[in-house]
Amino acid sequence: MKKLINTADSVVSDALNGMAAAHPSLRIRDQVVYRAEGPRPGKVGLVSGGGSGHEPLHAGFVGYGMLDAACPGEIFTSPVPDQIIDATKAVDGGAGVLHIVKNYTGDVLNFEMAAELTEDVEVVSVLVDDDVAVQDSLYTAGRRGTGATLFVEKIAGALAEEGAPLAAVAAVASEVDERSRSFGIALTSCTTPHAGKPTFDLPETEVELGIGIHGEPGRARVPLVPARELAGIAMEAIHGDLPLRGDLLVMVNGMGGTPLMELYVAFAEVAAYVEGKGARVSRSLVGNYVTSLDMQGFSVTICLLDDTLTRLWDAPVETPGLRWGR
Amino acid sequence: MKKLINTADSVVSDALNGMAAAHPSLRIRDQVVYRAEGPRPGKVGLVSGGGSGHEPLHAGFVGYGMLDAACPGEIFTSPVPDQIIDATKAVDGGAGVLHIVKNYTGDVLNFEMAAELTEDVEVVSVLVDDDVAVQDSLYTAGRRGTGATLFVEKIAGALAEEGAPLAAVAAVASEVDERSRSFGIALTSCTTPHAGKPTFDLPETEVELGIGIHGEPGRARVPLVPARELAGIAMEAIHGDLPLRGDLLVMVNGMGGTPLMELYVAFAEVAAYVEGKGARVSRSLVGNYVTSLDMQGFSVTICLLDDTLTRLWDAPVETPGLRWGR
Structure with a gap:
């Protein structure tokens, strides 16, 4: 470590x-x-x-x-x-x-x-x-x-x-x-400085579906599959709980150790899924925002927007981690 | 991989x-x-x-x-x-x-x-x-x-x-x-999707000083030491080439796989070094900006500012990776 x-x-x-x-x-x-x-x-x-x-x-x-x-x-x-x-x-x-x-x-x-x-x-x-x-x-x-x-x-x-x-x-x-749902997938564990070794063991060929942000166990472990299928698994879990409709705020979030390039690969698949359900990616974020130290993996969070929520999302923000002015 | x-x-x-x-x-x-x-x-x-x-x-x-x-x-x-x-x-x-x-x-x-x-x-x-x-x-x-x-x-x-x-x-x-200098340190290698294995081997107890952004070899490999010493090595290399003075733009950049928390730890040490030389951190960036896939490690980049460069740095910017308005 x-x-x-x-x-x-x-x-x-x-x-x-x-x-x-x-x-x-x-x-x-x-x-x-x-x-x-x-x-x-x-x-x-x-x-x-x-x-x-x-x-x-x-x-x-x-x-x-x-x-x-x-x-x-x-x-x-x-x-x-x-x-x-x-x-x-x-x-x-x-x-x-x-x-x-x-x-x-x-x-x-x-x-x-x-x-x-x-x-x-x-x-x-x-x-x-x-x-x-x-x-x-x-x-x-x-x-x-x-x-x-x-x-x-x-x-x-x-x-x-x-x-x-x-x-x-x-x-x-x-x-x-109430309007938001998330699902995360880990490709690797994370390592806390005190423990000095990975929080859990994940074989080189498997991913953990439904991982928590502290490495808590999820739903299942499955063999690594292409990003399209991983994104599909996350989106099915979300859509099954809160059907996608209308304008969506979509975040593809990195767990800390995943390259931005790979998060964009996942975002493309998430966006295609959303379109396939007849909904629309109205606002989006791609990057490391809610992380688990050095874990590799990603999570998807979706919020069903309305006009008020969209206006408040677009309002100016000036923080180290998120900033824009419109 | x-x-x-x-x-x-x-x-x-x-x-x-x-x-x-x-x-x-x-x-x-x-x-x-x-x-x-x-x-x-x-x-x-x-x-x-x-x-x-x-x-x-x-x-x-x-x-x-x-x-x-x-x-x-x-x-x-x-x-x-x-x-x-x-x-x-x-x-x-x-x-x-x-x-x-x-x-x-x-x-x-x-x-x-x-x-x-x-x-x-x-x-x-x-x-x-x-x-x-x-x-x-x-x-x-x-x-x-x-x-x-x-x-x-x-x-x-x-x-x-x-x-x-x-x-x-x-x-x-x-x-x-001409006014900017950088130095990078790798804790791990990176893995390209085509190769499927790390670009180079770095023992579990060593870091590579002066790493390039494609995993090119640097100056030397040394045992892992605390962040304070790693930051000191990077800053000595920079200061030795272009003495720090006046107002500085300072970036502590993650190589892609390093948690943001650790980049802030490094930034604190870089800022203390700058102060010790009688210069000033006038503007700063901490995060993943110029990365090497999933490599763990960091680089420091310093630019000697003047009034014009500061004004241009502060000017509004609206890109996916960097955005602010003032």
């Missing part, structure tokens, strides 16, 4: 120091990443977080039009309530705070505890549980939260930026989760 | 189909990637290209504020003159065309031939040769062109967008190359 790190113990704080050095738009304090300019009076604050190792999620999505703060835990480990309490207090501009929580048992518990312990701030939580692969899993009661987290953060962040009240921001976040 | 592809023979065209499906801002014809809107009368056209496998370079940098066209060859293989001739003719808006050529023997020859054979278009070529690792290499007479290619494309692209004449756009491109 070769890692570009100093020590396994310091990797999260070393990486945060690098983020602070690279992005003057961020301020980092007590392992919480904030917008440097602080809260805007009257704007709903957005806080998310989770284990590290999924970068750019979440810290890379702090900035105008997305999150106000992110709480990174240690690698694949939930943030502690103190981080979340600090973040929640610090980003409140008087309009309350939305917690965006991926559905993992540890995250859910710690965000719940933090919400209860944060006095004088109105907090609403939204759970993201978009992964259709398995009903329960190693770290989860119910479906896992994966790629749709980015969609929720972007779209709720845009509505918050417009000055909408907490209830409306929470409602659109829930709506995005 | 597991790849997310259909076949080794179709991987480049399949990936280009994916780019076309994902990015309505691009038009792809005969293995050339263009801006969909075509040439703007009076604007200098920018054409670059090279072997595939370095994505997002170059096709991901076609768009407002950067390239007008990119000519992707097969994997790690130069584009053919016909592609370059097509691109050059198609992007000419009457003000001439700049060829941005990475210094590899095949690229240089084919761009030269294309420039000679393109009638009725004024063409100027700029060579990028920023890699301080080795003087000559497997595919190169003189230094290799690597990370600075992105800087040249961005800054020359911004000046062209302002309507500057060809000579001025070529001059700023050369100036960026």
